Amino acid sequence: MNSMLEWRLAARNLKRNPRRTLSTAVALVVAYIGVALLAGHVIRSEKTLKAHTVYVNRVGHVSVYKKGGIDNFDIRPDKYEITETELAALTALLQARSGEVERSGAFLWTVGLLSAGQRTIPVFVEGLEPDLDGFLGAHPRVKQYAEEMTSRRSPVKLSEVVASAPDAISISRGVGELIDRTRDLRQASRADLDVVIAGRTIEGDLNAVNATLATHHTTGTPYLEDMSVIAPLSLARELMATKGSSRVSIFLNENERSAAESFAASLQSAFDAENLDLEALPFTDDRIGLYYTGTMRFLLVMIGFFSVLIFGASALILVNSMTMSIMERSREMGTLRALGYAPDRVRSLFVKEAFWLSLFASVSGIALSEAIGAAIGGAGIYFESAGFLYPLRLRVLIEPWFHATTALVLIGIATGCSAWIVTKTCKERVSTLLLESGAVI
Amino acid sequence: MAMNPEILVRVHDVGKSYRLGEIQIQALNGLSIDIQAGEFTALIGASGSGKSTLLNLIGCIDEPDRGAIVIDGQDVARLDEVQKSELRNRKIGFIFQSFNLIPVLTVEENIELPLLIQPEVSPVERARRVQAALQDVGIAEYKSHYPDRLSGGQRQRVAIARALVTDPKLILADEPTANLDSKTAHKIIDLLLELNKKKNVTFFFCSHDEKLIGRVGRVVHIADGVIKT
Amino acid sequence: MKNAALVLLLFFASATAARADEAYDLLKASDRARGGFEDGLTWEVRLRSWEGGRESDRTFSVKARGVDAIVEALQPAKFKGETYLFNDRTMWFFKPSLRKPIAISARQKLTGQAANGDIASTNYARDYDAVVEKADVVGGQKTKVLLLKAKSEQVTYDKIRYWVSEKTKQAVKAEFMSLQGKPFKTATFEYKNSIVIGGKPQPFISRMTIEDVKAKGDRSVMEYSKPKVVKHPIAIFNVNNLSR
Numbered sequence: 001m002n003s004m005l006e007w008r009l010a011a012r013n014l015k016r017n018p019r020r021t022l023s024t025a026v027a028l029v030v031a032y033i034g035v036a037l038l039a040g041h042v043i044r045s046e047k048t049l050k051a052h053t054v055y056v057n058r059v060g061h062v063s064v065y066k067k068g069g070i071d072n073f074d075i076r077p078d079k080y081e082i083t084e085t086e087l088a089a090l091t092a093l094l095q096a097r098s099g100e101v102e103r104s105g106a107f108l109w110t111v112g113l114l115s116a117g118q119r120t121i122p123v124f125v126e127g128l129e130p131d132l133d134g135f136l137g138a139h140p141r142v143k144q145y146a147e148e149m150t151s152r153r154s155p156v157k158l159s160e161v162v163a164s165a166p167d168a169i170s171i172s173r174g175v176g177e178l179i180d181r182t183r184d185l186r187q188a189s190r191a192d193l194d195v196v197i198a199g200r201t202i203e204g205d206l207n208a209v210n211a212t213l214a215t216h217h218t219t220g221t222p223y224l225e226d227m228s229v230i231a232p233l234s235l236a237r238e239l240m241a242t243k244g245s246s247r248v249s250i251f252l253n254e255n256e257r258s259a260a261e262s263f264a265a266s267l268q269s270a271f272d273a274e275n276l277d278l279e280a281l282p283f284t285d286d287r288i289g290l291y292y293t294g295t296m297r298f299l300l301v302m303i304g305f306f307s308v309l310i311f312g313a314s315a316l317i318l319v320n321s322m323t324m325s326i327m328e329r330s331r332e333m334g335t336l337r338a339l340g341y342a343p344d345r346v347r348s349l350f351v352k353e354a355f356w357l358s359l360f361a362s363v364s365g366i367a368l369s370e371a372i373g374a375a376i377g378g379a380g381i382y383f384e385s386a387g388f389l390y391p392l393r394l395r396v397l398i399e400p401w402f403h404a405t406t407a408l409v410l411i412g413i414a415t416g417c418s419a420w421i422v423t424k425t426c427k428e429r430v431s432t433l434l435l436e437s438g439a440v441i
Numbered sequence: 442m443a444m445n446p447e448i449l450v451r452v453h454d455v456g457k458s459y460r461l462g463e464i465q466i467q468a469l470n471g472l473s474i475d476i477q478a479g480e481f482t483a484l485i486g487a488s489g490s491g492k493s494t495l496l497n498l499i500g501c502i503d504e505p506d507r508g509a510i511v512i513d514g515q516d517v518a519r520l521d522e523v524q525k526s527e528l529r530n531r532k533i534g535f536i537f538q539s540f541n542l543i544p545v546l547t548v549e550e551n552i553e554l555p556l557l558i559q560p561e562v563s564p565v566e567r568a569r570r571v572q573a574a575l576q577d578v579g580i581a582e583y584k585s586h587y588p589d590r591l592s593g594g595q596r597q598r599v600a601i602a603r604a605l606v607t608d609p610k611l612i613l614a615d616e617p618t619a620n621l622d623s624k625t626a627h628k629i630i631d632l633l634l635e636l637n638k639k640k641n642v643t644f645f646f647c648s649h650d651e652k653l654i655g656r657v658g659r660v661v662h663i664a665d666g667v668i669k670t
Numbered sequence: 671m672k673n674a675a676l677v678l679l680l681f682f683a684s685a686t687a688a689r690a691d692e693a694y695d696l697l698k699a700s701d702r703a704r705g706g707f708e709d710g711l712t713w714e715v716r717l718r719s720w721e722g723g724r725e726s727d728r729t730f731s732v733k734a735r736g737v738d739a740i741v742e743a744l745q746p747a748k749f750k751g752e753t754y755l756f757n758d759r760t761m762w763f764f765k766p767s768l769r770k771p772i773a774i775s776a777r778q779k780l781t782g783q784a785a786n787g788d789i790a791s792t793n794y795a796r797d798y799d800a801v802v803e804k805a806d807v808v809g810g811q812k813t814k815v816l817l818l819k820a821k822s823e824q825v826t827y828d829k830i831r832y833w834v835s836e837k838t839k840q841a842v843k844a845e846f847m848s849l850q851g852k853p854f855k856t857a858t859f860e861y862k863n864s865i866v867i868g869g870k871p872q873p874f875i876s877r878m879t880i881e882d883v884k885a886k887g888d889r890s891v892m893e894y895s896k897p898k899v900v901k902h903p904i905a906i907f908n909v910n911n912l913s914r
Contacts, residue, residue, distance in 0.1 A: 206763060338502055340607075441544045
């Protein structure tokens with residue numbers, strides 16, 4: 001049984017060579033800060049990417065398609081639409097899971113032409129329930145983690161306008177520039193607001209509908225910024241002459257990654273049980289959230305690589321420091337052995353020293369990394385990121401679980417290294433140890 | 442091996458050699474000796490005679506190449522490292538020439554060290570024994586001092602208290618007065634003699650100081666790795 | 671030496687010009703049998719398509735005059751009222767529920783294998799630069815194979831390989847190609863209709879069959895009926911009149 005004296009002994013031993021102890025501690029603290037800030041950036045980026053994928057891109061935590069629809073809806077919409085019957089069955093299944101589901105919504109999209117005045121441009125028309133658009137734009141997760149997108153939204157919400165104008169649509173700013181409708185649409189004349197959208201029906205025939213420009217939006221990414229039109233679902237259905245949908249997005253109450261995957265799996269089981277020709281895919285599936293998954297894979301590999309480097313360097317510094325300490329205290333170890341301390345017991349004393357050192361480094365690392373993270377967040381630094389239209393603010397978010405994990409890893413590495421280093425010496429003959437120099441009076 | 446119950450340590454035909462670079466040195470060469478319980482024995486010999494080697498073998502901090510060592514009825518050759526540690530902790534106390542105190546522990550913490558690994562000893566009992574040991578060696582007033590604040594004699598008293606605190610049957614001292622002036626050395630030997638009488642602890646110490654011979658109960662001479670007298 | 675080179679140059683230039691002239695003449699002649707008349711014409715087209723297991727059947731009425739044409743959907747009833755207007759190379763789509771017409775592209779698919787630009791009269795002589803590539807025999811007929819390159823991006827196809835009968839001056843076969851020269855559709859033509867122009871009977875297209883090169887089985891058949899000469903008023907080809 002360890003006693004408090006052994007812990008006190010271990011703590012006091014660190015004061016024997018204050019310079020060496022301090023330099024080792026500083027190295028460990030710097031290592032902690034490095035890993036914590038890197039991870040903090042990755043964690044924050046993950047939240048932004050997730051909010052962007054789930055809410056701004058509207059795919060939801062789980063997307064439901066007709067089986068094969070994710071790849072083939074654009075080619076054969078008639079074959080791969082979610083029918084009205086299937087949508088009703090899905091709605092019933094979601095109602096049974098209402099505790100987990102925050103919201104769900106049907107989407108229907110097509111590529112078409114938008115004609116405004118003398119100009120006709122190709123557009124991507126996405127039909128959704130207007131109040132869903134409002135819900136997503138105002139979602140706390142979006143405000144918290146994707147504010148760069150929401151801050152550029154027009155104050156006019158489609159959900160508010162569509163009540164009086166069922167054919168009201170929102171155009172992206174790029175579309176607005178192409179058709180010369182960039183000013184506040186509330187000030188525009190009737191003639192400037194009237195547009196026509198042409199597209200294909202579900203069966204592939206040419207069709208067109210009237211629409212009214214109501215507001216602007218931003219997709220947040222460069223890929224669709226000059227093509228995006230958001231329309232009420234009813235208008236998209238009128239254009240495509242269908243009552244079906246391309247996709248249903250499901251937004252969960254808990255939007256943790258594991259919740260999305262398990263929900264999708266359970267929903268898929270329900271589909272299979274009811275012979276519904278649908279598939280449920282979490283946003284972490286490459287086919288749904290490739291930008292999220294691809295970027296996260298890259299970031300995780302990067303942080304894994306750098307963490308290994310940083311912790312590896314820390315381990316080397318610690319090993320060097322402990323080796324020197326052991327060399328200096330061999331006679332002390334021999335004395336303890338002579339007093340009856342078994343090799344394991346002697347080793348535990350050194351492990352306790354490493355524990356104190358790494359604990360101190362972890363606590364300091366936590367405090368300093370939080371302070372530096374706060375300073376970075378407050379500095380208002382923006383950076384361009386591939387795939388985003390607007391610069392993102394550099395922020396660091398180090399969550400408590402990460403601090404706990406990193407501290408445990410650091411302590412584990414420190415105690416493990418010290419146990420490894422001291423084991424061989426502990427097992428030497430006591431008489432040999434007693435012949436060595438140093439550390440005892 | 443059958444033992445006279447009064448024989449605490451029996452060393453029989455023990456040999457030990459060391460390699461120093463290219464040279465093989467035979468430190469002990471078929472040495473045999475018995476130590477009775479309660480004896481106060483000095484092992485006298487010149488430098489390189491094998492005194493420290495014999496002490497190390499009896500203290501189980503080294504292993505003989507051949508021969509047998511039985512301590513309190515236990516053949517130490519049959520013991521593994523953990524059992525030897527246990528034996529050292531409970532039955533043997535060590536006093537070193539260079540004191541070997543832990544500099545970051547106070548006097549009473551140094552004395553307490555061997556008791557920490559006896560789980561059956563409660564903290565209260567530990568404190569009591571430490572106090573008793575401090576009293577026995579006469580340094581109770583220095584209990585909160587660190588070793589670097591003590592004189593050589595005081596440090597050796599701390600080392601003696603540490604060796605005594607576990608109530609061992611045998612105390613081994615390797616040149617305990619070598620680093621002390623003669624006046625202090627005599628005081629230390631007086632202390633050891635007193636403790637021997639008072640506690641009936643067996644003392645076996647080695648020295649090359651012939652002036653101490655007249656003060657001990659038994660003197661054993663060692664030369665060339667064997668007992669001469 | 672210089673004179674010889676000049677003579678040779680002039681010879682090849684004139685030969686090339688002569689071949690281009692021949693191609694243009696053949697093209698102009700073939701356009702007449704496919705509705706490319708300065709005077710007004712009208713006819714009906716039944717367009718049946720088979721694509722990816724789906725079948726569609728639509729009927730249109732076509733009124734053409736020179737470079738203008740107006741196509742109105744007749745059948746099925748759900749498409750009634752839909753109108754396609756061609757003003758030279760500009761194309762519009764309109765239906766009664768729309769506030770205004772929308773400009774579309776002649777290249778876009780109408781239905782099946784037929785593009786919007788296939789449904790009306792053809793004016794290949796106006797829309798394409800043509801050269802005679804080679805001679806060929808198709809269905810026992812000697813033909814000249816013309817290589818047509820689009821003069822603008824607004825025309826229906828980038829490149830066409832066009833077999834025109836030397837005897838009848840009618841197109842018998844076509845290969846529609848991408849800009850890189852890769853064929854993606856083929857067509858064959860029949861001319862069993864006849865219209866009277868200036869007192870003389872003129873053959874008129876009766877059938878055009880278009881097939882996808884890669885997806886064998888995907889095809890569209892346009893059957894032309896009731897062709898006649900009608901002098902249409904210019905006003906019906908005015909886009910501003912569509913929404914009135």
